[in-house]
Amino acid sequence: MPTPLHLALEIDGDGAHPAAWRRAAHSPAELLTPRRSRGVAAIAENAGFTLVTLDDDVLPPGPAGAPTGRIGAVERAAFIAASTSTLGIAPVVSTSYAEPFHTSSQLASLDHISIGRAGWVVGVSPAPEAARAWGRPAVTGADAHAAQARDSVQVSRELWDSWEDDAVVRDVATSRYLDREQLHYIDFTGETFAVKGPAIVPRPPQGQLVVFAPAGLLPADQVDVTLVSEPDAASVRRADTPRSFAEVELALDTPTAGAAERIAELAGHAPWPDRGRLRYTGAADGLVRLLTELATRVDGVRLHPLVLDEDLAVLSQRVLPALLRARTIARPVPGASLRTTFGLPRPANRYADRLTPAGGVR
Amino acid sequence: MTRTDATDVPYPDAQLHFGVFFQGVNHWTIWSDPASGSQIDPASYRRVAQTAERGLFDAFFLGEGLRLREVDGKVHDLDVAGRPDAITQLAALAAVTEKIGLVSTSNTTFNEPADLARRLSGLDLLSDGRAGWNVVTTDNAWTGANFRRGGYLDHADRYHRAEQFLTVARALWGGWSDGAIATTTDAPAWSAPGAVDRVREHTTQFDVDLAPTLPRSRQSHPVIFQAGDSAEGRDFAARNADVIFSAHGTEFDDALAFATDIRNRLRAAGRPSDDLRILPGTEIIIGATEAEAEEKRRWVRFSQVTQATALNVAGLLWNLDLSDRDADGPLPAEDPVLAENDGAFGARRIADPRETVARWRAQAEANHWSLRETVIALGPQRGHVGTPAGLAEKFLHFARHGAVDGFNITPYLIPDGLDDIVNLLVPELQERGGYRTAYTGSTLREHLGLRDPRTRRATNTRRAG
Numbered sequence: 001m002p003t004p005l006h007l008a009l010e011i012d013g014d015g016a017h018p019a020a021w022r023r024a025a026h027s028p029a030e031l032l033t034p035r036r037s038r039g040v041a042a043i044a045e046n047a048g049f050t051l052v053t054l055d056d057d058v059l060p061p062g063p064a065g066a067p068t069g070r071i072g073a074v075e076r077a078a079f080i081a082a083s084t085s086t087l088g089i090a091p092v093v094s095t096s097y098a099e100p101f102h103t104s105s106q107l108a109s110l111d112h113i114s115i116g117r118a119g120w121v122v123g124v125s126p127a128p129e130a131a132r133a134w135g136r137p138a139v140t141g142a143d144a145h146a147a148q149a150r151d152s153v154q155v156s157r158e159l160w161d162s163w164e165d166d167a168v169v170r171d172v173a174t175s176r177y178l179d180r181e182q183l184h185y186i187d188f189t190g191e192t193f194a195v196k197g198p199a200i201v202p203r204p205p206q207g208q209l210v211v212f213a214p215a216g217l218l219p220a221d222q223v224d225v226t227l228v229s230e231p232d233a234a235s236v237r238r239a240d241t242p243r244s245f246a247e248v249e250l251a252l253d254t255p256t257a258g259a260a261e262r263i264a265e266l267a268g269h270a271p272w273p274d275r276g277r278l279r280y281t282g283a284a285d286g287l288v289r290l291l292t293e294l295a296t297r298v299d300g301v302r303l304h305p306l307v308l309d310e311d312l313a314v315l316s317q318r319v320l321p322a323l324l325r326a327r328t329i330a331r332p333v334p335g336a337s338l339r340t341t342f343g344l345p346r347p348a349n350r351y352a353d354r355l356t357p358a359g360g361v362r
Numbered sequence: 363m364t365r366t367d368a369t370d371v372p373y374p375d376a377q378l379h380f381g382v383f384f385q386g387v388n389h390w391t392i393w394s395d396p397a398s399g400s401q402i403d404p405a406s407y408r409r410v411a412q413t414a415e416r417g418l419f420d421a422f423f424l425g426e427g428l429r430l431r432e433v434d435g436k437v438h439d440l441d442v443a444g445r446p447d448a449i450t451q452l453a454a455l456a457a458v459t460e461k462i463g464l465v466s467t468s469n470t471t472f473n474e475p476a477d478l479a480r481r482l483s484g485l486d487l488l489s490d491g492r493a494g495w496n497v498v499t500t501d502n503a504w505t506g507a508n509f510r511r512g513g514y515l516d517h518a519d520r521y522h523r524a525e526q527f528l529t530v531a532r533a534l535w536g537g538w539s540d541g542a543i544a545t546t547t548d549a550p551a552w553s554a555p556g557a558v559d560r561v562r563e564h565t566t567q568f569d570v571d572l573a574p575t576l577p578r579s580r581q582s583h584p585v586i587f588q589a590g591d592s593a594e595g596r597d598f599a600a601r602n603a604d605v606i607f608s609a610h611g612t613e614f615d616d617a618l619a620f621a622t623d624i625r626n627r628l629r630a631a632g633r634p635s636d637d638l639r640i641l642p643g644t645e646i647i648i649g650a651t652e653a654e655a656e657e658k659r660r661w662v663r664f665s666q667v668t669q670a671t672a673l674n675v676a677g678l679l680w681n682l683d684l685s686d687r688d689a690d691g692p693l694p695a696e697d698p699v700l701a702e703n704d705g706a707f708g709a710r711r712i713a714d715p716r717e718t719v720a721r722w723r724a725q726a727e728a729n730h731w732s733l734r735e736t737v738i739a740l741g742p743q744r745g746h747v748g749t750p751a752g753l754a755e756k757f758l759h760f761a762r763h764g765a766v767d768g769f770n771i772t773p774y775l776i777p778d779g780l781d782d783i784v785n786l787l788v789p790e791l792q793e794r795g796g797y798r799t800a801y802t803g804s805t806l807r808e809h810l811g812l813r814d815p816r817t818r819r820a821t822n823t824r825r826a827g
Binding site for chain 1 (some may be wrong): 375389393394402404408428429434437438439440441442443444446447449450453454455457458472473474475476477480481483484485487489490507509510512538543544545546548550551552553558562566568569570571572573575576577631668669670671684697708735776827
């Protein structure tokens with residue numbers, strides 16, 4: 001039997017459309033409540049999604065008129081992790097200005113909190129306003145942002161390995177809680193910063209979190225899952241990384257309004273920006289067919305619904321049940337890590353055989 | 363303990379406030395006992411937080427260390443270590459608790475306000491008004507080795523930066539006017555034009571220009587904790603903090619002197635003297651009888667101060683590597699070394715240890731103590747030992763005389779170390795009318811009985827005028 005397709009759901013805000021909040025089933029202020037985060041995650045988990053992703057940036061999320069408020073993705077992810085049991089959770093953490101040491105600690109903590117269900121969608125903050133918000137010299141140009149992303153991912157991955165799995169030894173005979181031979185300075189020196197290590201958080205349950213990145217941002221060997229944006233299904237291809245997900249925006253017919261009608265209504269408020277992604281508009285069964293076809297081309301699909309409150313209802317009542325019945329998708333097994341669900345091995349520790357542990361002489 | 367006349371009780375209605383400090387480093391947490399659980403498993407955090415909430419505690423408190431502690435250039439291996447990022451862990455606990463405050467220790471030196479204020483604000487919203495921030499500073503290049511800017515900050519500037527950081531954070535937290543968010547989906551815009559104030563700060567430490575991305579929480583913004591003990595730290599707290607997590611909660615006279623000093627500084631800063639809560643960190647060891655409590659104290663101390671830990675503590679005092687000595691033997695014969703040795707971080711060396719060593723020698727000789735017994739008796743001291751009723755009387759005496767507002771309790775065992783306090787001590791305090799019998803508020807600010815943040819008071823005054 002072929003490996004099932006994995007479905008990810010982007011749950012930031014009210015949906016992929018900047019005016020989605022106008023068709024939301026809740027009052028605007030409800031967006032920034034714990035009830036909202038918990039509720040959407042519960043629907044996604046119950047529906048059979050493999051994971052949710054949460055977009056983020058230090059800047060307000062929307063253009064003028066759209067929601068200008070957003071709780072940080074790592075905080076929402078941790079809250080959701082404690083509210084769910086099988087759902088994978090992958091926040092966006094931008095690398096342009098954040099401290100790589102903090103990013104690594106936050107994500108490792110998320111993996112501990114979720115007992116191995118965490119991923120990281122690597123982001124960048126190209127807008128000059130982000131530099132002014134952070135109060136840091138601006139990173140300019142796509143190459144410079146990519147370099148920040150590359151060095152940040154490298155630091156995180158090294159820090160996640162800086163504690164070997166059995167570094168906590170609790171050796172009563174010698175009074176040692178830690179075995180310092182199993183702790184490692186990473187001594188990373190990149191183009192614009194250096195990080196000493198070791199981490200302050202023990203190695204994550206998955207060893208390494210599942211790292212997602214848009215195609216082209218990072219060297220392939222740093223990425224577990226490439227997010228592939230192509231405007232049509234025929235051009236969607238696997239990337240040279242262990243797993244590949246296609247990005248799909250969608251607007252579905254609902255019991256009360258057709259997809260086209262819903263898009264047209266929102267267009268009166270704001271355009272739906274073209275992000276170069278495959279876009280599906282129409283009935284649920286058409287989306288089932290599209291996803292079934294994509295299952296032959298990629299390992300997973302990340303869905304970006306027009307309006308979460310409307311489209312997620314149809315996804316959970318019509319689309320995912322049909323895919324589950326056809327065994328095109330499968331629910332995560334309780335207790336499985338996100339890596340295990342993806343069929344990815346738990347990585348060996350890069351430092352396990354190194355001869356220069358943190359306690360030793362360098 | 364000095365008892366004052368019962369008619370001369372300045373705060374007869376004082377209520378004790380408890381927090382729990384899940385410490386995660388230092389030798390106070392016993393790891394060798396079979397009942398000692400994981401320091402990283404989320405179940406340990408949930409267990410402690412939910413026990414504290416059952417005990418009607420004000421707050422669950424997490425520390426921060428941005429580099430693993432070292433002694434003589436090697437990672438310190440004797441104590442518990444390895445803990446989660448505080449805000450991330452607390453955001454998870456927000457989902458599995460209802461009432462208890464969630465306090466993160468976060469550094470102003472190796473963070474930027476746009477990011478940290480937003481993370482704290484997110485925690486405050488996800489917990490519906492239960493977040494707190496223990497503001498700490500660092501200056502050393504040793505910690506800076508993990509961060510982009512390295513050891514960029516002079517020691518003298520660390521509180522300047524902290525204060526400017528708080529100014530930016532408060533501006534971000536207060537940037538949304540009340541009712542900024544549309545109430546219906548057919549409003550002209552999601553947030554009204556002009557309802558969100560941009561924050562532009564150009565100071566010696568910050569040059570930022572941004573739009574805040576979150577509204578106020580139910581408690582307006584996170585409660586500010588502070589723990590610095592220097593004169594500079596105390597003044598910083600008097601100007602900025604809502605709660606002081608102090609180191610003065612073991613001896614009554616010391617606690618009262620500290621509290622009096624803080625109240626004076628508060629008034630000097632133009633604040634009412636009851637505008638701040640003082641919660642000393644402490645350990646509480648409970649036994650059914652005094653003898654049982656004393657027996658338990660011995661067990662706790664010998665579990666905390668292992669032979670290796672005794673040699674490490676003494677080594678920091680002597681400025682010598684004593685790891686090959688016999689902790690159950692006499693004190694080292696050598697004189698302490700006066701050095702600018704900076705090999706130990708996260709552990710404090712004593713500038714001139716000669717006087718301390720002389721005192722240790724005299725006491726050890728008089729009492730026939732081994733080195734380990736001397737470290738236990740004279741080393742860093744903390745905590746209260748007694749029966750539930752005896753401790754309740756003692757703590758209420760502290761509170762009713764204005765020496766403390768409560769305690770931030772560090773359990774010596776994770777995750778069950780709070781159970782005796784919640785099951786045995788809290789009821790004794792309740793019987794004496796000195797501890798709440800139910801949560802009466804829903805936010806951390808309400809639990810602590812604090813006024814609105816001063817930024818809000820100013821606004822309200824302006825509006826009233």
